[in-house]
Amino acid sequence: MKKLVYALILPLVVIGGLVFANREVKNEPSKTAAPKILSAAERIAGRKKWEATPDGINFKKWEASPAGKKVYAAEARIMNHIRASTNMEAVVTSLSLPPDSRLGFGVMVRINGDDYILSFGLEESNEFQQLHSLNVNDKIIIRSHWVSHAPKYSYPIVSGDYVERDSKIIYKRAPRKGGC
Known part of the structure; x- marks a missing residue:
């Protein structure tokens, strides 16, 4: 019986050793390496190239239009709060986003x-459950770290990180996993 077990294990060990001995050590960079960081000149050249495309031309027209200037002015008025991530008082004006929006869950608010x-963001879990209790004309305190814009919308887009109503936290964004 012992000889049979040794006879079966010995070829297994030999084959396993050969398999591990024949593995190649690959020192070449992986194909999913981090993208090369562009220099300032390369970024400027890329932007100029994009601005010559139809999308870039339309974006530049939107920026120069009264609607684009209005959006940029509204962004500038809250930029100090965004940079410092400080509290902003807001009033909920609508519980729905503009038609055809692809921003996920959100509400319209008035700040100053x-x-x-x-x-x-996208409503993938129950993390927005307490936000569904908001009503029009509710006064809330919000904090954000990001404001953006898009020609599709007539309003700046504020990313909600923290929402408080009546001194009770109703939403706080969870920290990113695996990030800084």
Whole structure:
């Protein structure tokens, strides 16, 4: 019986050793390496190239239009709060986003007389459950770290990180996993 077990294990060990001995050590860079960081000149050249495309031309027209200037002015008014991630008082003006929006879950708010889209992202879990209790004219405190814009929307888009109503936290974005 022992000889049979040794006879079966010995070829297994030999074959395993050969397999591990024949593995190649690959020192070449992986194909999914991090993208090369562009120099300032390369970034400027890339932007100029994009601005010559139809999308770039339309974006430049939107920036120069009254609607684009209005969006940029509204962004500038809250930029200090965004950079410092400080509290901003807001009033909920609508529980739905503009038609055909692809921002996920969000509401419309008014901050210091300007309207903004308060976007939270795709509704994949129950993390927005308490936000569904918001009503029009609710006064809330929000914090954000990001504001953006798009020609498709007539309002700046504020990313919601923290929402408080009546001194109770109703939403706080979870920290990113595996990031800094």
